[in-house]
Amino acid sequence: MANDSVILEKKGAAFWITINRPSKRNAMNADVIAGIADGYRRAHDDKDVRAIVLTGAGEKAFCAGADLANSGSAFAQDFSKPNGDLADLMRLSQNATKPAIARINGVCMAGGMGLLCMTDMAVAADSAIFGLPEVKVGVFPMQVLALLQTIAPRRLVNEWCITGEPFDARTALDAGLLNHVVPAADLDAKVEWLIGRITDKSPTAIRRGKYAMRAIAAMSFDESIAYLESQIAILAMTEDAKEGLKAFGEKRKPVWPGK
Template identity: 30%
Template sequence: MTAPHKGVQAPANAPSPPVGESLENGILTLAMQRPERKNSLSEEMLAGLQASLEEAAANPEVKVVVIRSTGNVFCAGHDLKEMTAARAHDDRGRAYYAEMMGRCSTLMQTVVRLPKPVVAVVEGLATAAGAQLVASCDLAIATDTATFCTPGVNIGLFCSTPMVALSRNVSRKQAMEMLLTGETIDASTAKEFGLINRIVPKDYLEPVVKKYAETIASKSPLTVKIGKEAFYNQAEMSLSDAYDYCANVMVENMLARDAEEGINAFLQKRKPEWTGE
């Protein structure tokens, strides 16, 4: 499923990169592969994901990005061992913490602003910034054994940055329930809250993910890019401003070659041929 980062063949004795990559039929799979560290968002993991997503944004062959993990933990959030080690610095880690929180926030915004849909595939636990990553993705598919939590309050560190993504996915009451109690919720509750889209038995996970990704990859890449950008932009606007903005977006979209082709194909009862223009 995975390949060395950037497609470079690593020596046999070299450690695997933090993020494995595989591109097939327009679907780029990014696999966090540090199960021994619970796929935490360490310095190397943040750098690996950021680089992979930036490359995906610029690669016209990529239509959809799937983020998943190896091992039984999707992502355990920030690497607390790295964070604790920084307390030995003269400033008690202030500069390091600011840098790491900034890098994590940049990653989450990169996911949201990526001109390609991003799908999280969750097996196991997604906690703290790991739950934040799930919430930041456009879609999320989880196994029936997946669990989620924002447990910072339990260790004296409120999940304030995960709160940003969480509160934009679930209702305020549900977000505060997770943030204030720090308790773990199961996949069924996560779906009820709106944090994930689908719950799938492990044996059916791969075909379901493939179907989702292939369905999205079959659409006009230009149309999907326009739609994703508009979705997140209008969500931050007032009702009136959102309608004005989206009306203009639809005008520009109607003038695109892919819209002309898609409408003609529909009227002529044939399959459209997308050019991305």
């Protein structure tokens, strides 16, 4: 356990990060942000971890955003620091080389949408509700936009941010925010299914592939295709690539060295 607000638990090859404030709809505070960041770092330090799962405790909420109970500190900033804690968490997540899955078990609002967008894949219960209600309290989902704008269509992002109106899981799926929507009773089974589809693949290919996807995000086509030519050449020299080709030829399942 990182702190009382976040539970960190290794389950097989997956590292689970659970926001543990169900009575507050798993709202974020400084401890939550620090605990999630700690979880990402621990997951990457453990060579046996192949996937990260980010979720919220209980059945009602994934994360309802910033904790507004203490309105005086909810949006407080230390202006002596060039980077905010949530922004740094987003940077950490985007530089991660292990895949992360969001398990959306309930309400996902405001900063919770930012946590959702941090991950590579997402599975939601069909009862989950999403939204960016910041305009209702006089602010705007500024940091969330950095990731959201690369995932969802611009017209929908405009509507969500400007009206602050909530939307359901089917809308989130159609907009590209989610990979799968399932009944709440099937949520864990679908998450485990997705973990299984990750852990039987080459960890080296996934690690280098995530690194490459991050690198080309801001490149032109000519820049990215030249960069990726070099990346596939490097990847072909790894032990995982050699094992994968050998296993294919021998018609057996590969045993990944992860190198």
